[in-house]
Amino acid sequence: MGPEFRRNLWLELTTRRIVFMIGVLALVFFAAAVSGPSYTPYSAAETLYYLIVVIWGARSAGLSIVGEIRDHTWDLQRLSSIGAFEMVSGKLFGSTIYNWFGGAICLVVMLVYGFTHGTPGSAVLDLIYYVVVGLVAQASSLLASLIAIRRRSAHSRLDVFLYQFVGIVAALAVFYLWEAADPAGALLLGKKPTDFIPWWGAVVSARPFLLVSLVIFAAWVLTGCYREMRRELKMRNGPLVWLGFLAFIGLYVAGFDAWLPHDSNLPQWSVVALRLALATTAYGALTYVMVLLEPKDRVLYRWYGSQVVSGAVGRAFWSLQAWIMSYLATIIVALALVWWLLMRGAGIAYPVLAVAGLGFLTRDVAIFVFFAATRRRGDFAAIVSLLAFYVLIPAILNGIDLKSALPFFYPAPSNPIWLGPVVAWGEAIVATALAVSRVALAEKRTP
């Protein structure tokens, strides 16, 4: 048991709180048992589990470091000998120990019900699901708070609510995925629950597949927490883990090609192209997420420059930010897709669209860097700009029947066909030049 976990035990699991939790839960279960057929101890336990472990637990996890920073005790912890793994586990499981205590009582009630009203196998699968959904919610909240610390964000109640919200959204994603594979469960997006999932050409049983997927994604979230904690403790993180995650996510997402609608008029759209398109999309999405989350630190960018100029490219590569690696991965896989399509004689419509997409991606990350160079809340300005480019202006253009201008704002078929990529890369070059010059100007102003 690590010191951080033990300290949390002292603070969280006091006798008074334990008695209070047991008393309240016992009262609720008793009320559910005597209130009639619409409420059962099982349904009460399930609801309480989500409330205590997912919603409240996400808040506890989000507060575990933010609270230390707010109370000025974080430096004391960072200057300790506690390792990153021990610190993460101490924070994640220690700060939420009271939530898990209440959740464990609820799980016992649900397990008893599961064993008496269903099959033991189903009860055990449900148990794993509940533990994973709680873990994902709390770990996601902790990860969000760790990323926010890196960005030197504020530590107000609103911030903590946002971290909690991230955890709840992650739990909801898990919940809906699980429900989708539940033969007796609710529907996902109005479709029937699925018993089987096609993945990489194979048809696999939905529930075990999703459960394994959930466990793997939970492991990645925990890995993210571990790496962010290492960074907080001033240990160096190399690029290999993020590259490994990119490889995993590319392979995982590419396996879902059968879920994409196949265009019967385009026989050239091979399975390989679909898989490359899925991986490109995943990497592009990750680029946007990471460029938003990571600090656009011009001191770091200048350091990159100095390392490259001095020939220490390896050192710069070893410290690359995740969004840069994701961006490079997007470019590489997208170019592979373009090459594949051209080699297969698939025409130039889709390759041109892919090249335009890369141009707009480049423009967009340059917009993030541009606004972050001098503004404290630069990300907000960047998001507003992108909303204008992708939603507002296209809506106006559609409204006034000027659809031919759409390729100026996002990847869309253009006439002539080369216009789209030329415009996209023209904007990318202008945006990049503006971002670089703004960073350089800000540097000059630094005393």
Added chain:
Amino acid sequence: MIEVRDLIYEYPTRRALEGVSLSVRAQTIVALVGPNGAGKTTLLRCLAALEPPYSGAVTIDGLDTREHPREIHARLGYLPDFYGLYDELTVRRCLTYAAWSHGLAADAVENAVATAAKRVGLSGRMENKAGELSRGLRQRLGIGQAIVHEPKVLLLDEPAAGLDPQARRDLSTLLTSLRDTGMTLVVSSHILAELEDYCSEMIIIEDGRIVGGRPIKVKDVERPRYLIEIATARADFAQFLKDAGVDVVEVDEHHALITFTRNAPARAKLLRDLIAAGFEVSSFGESSKVLEEAYFSQIGRGAA
């Protein structure tokens, strides 16, 4: 014990440290002084391996802060200017947690906690909650947490801020005793009077640079500082002292701050010579505000 070479540290909006180089010998207490915003706290955080340098190198006990931050953390004690305590925990539990978190062996924790509590004078309050302590006692507990693992280096940022005179005196005694047990201390403050009692060297930092380029010896047992005052102004006062082979720190027509041997006959001779030369000596004594005098003699001279 502490070596800093060409340290540059940058915040996104400004450069906080500009080519700082310094060296701190083991078992000394060094004052880190300078105006507000000069870079004292940033320098301390770099020394504590909490902020990685943009360029340059910081080594603590032979370990580079960039390469071995956690090993350095294990050797350090650090009390930031704004620090917090776990108000709901007792003094015993606060110290126990600090001992655990610094990796002390289980069988050594109880003894380490008792020793730290005794050192900071909290032995009688072990079962009090941290939130119930006065400011002075909280300060002691903060230092107790920082020293429970017997660090080689102790960094204190404004440790006496807000303390009453008695608490400051206790702090001074404590820091001196810690130095005597083998610790190396760097104490940051912009209140010079509080550093007077226990610092032997001073690093003046101004606009992110070390003034004078190196630590200044402010207490020399063999050659302390003396302040000489003469009743009637004499333009040749400086020249006389120079001819007499005296190290002059500062001089004008009425006063001179000098470093001179502690040897009593030599001092008596200097006094005799002054009087014989017609200087109306109204005061000749060891300077009691050496730090302040050294500080103001250096500040504004610019950085090296």
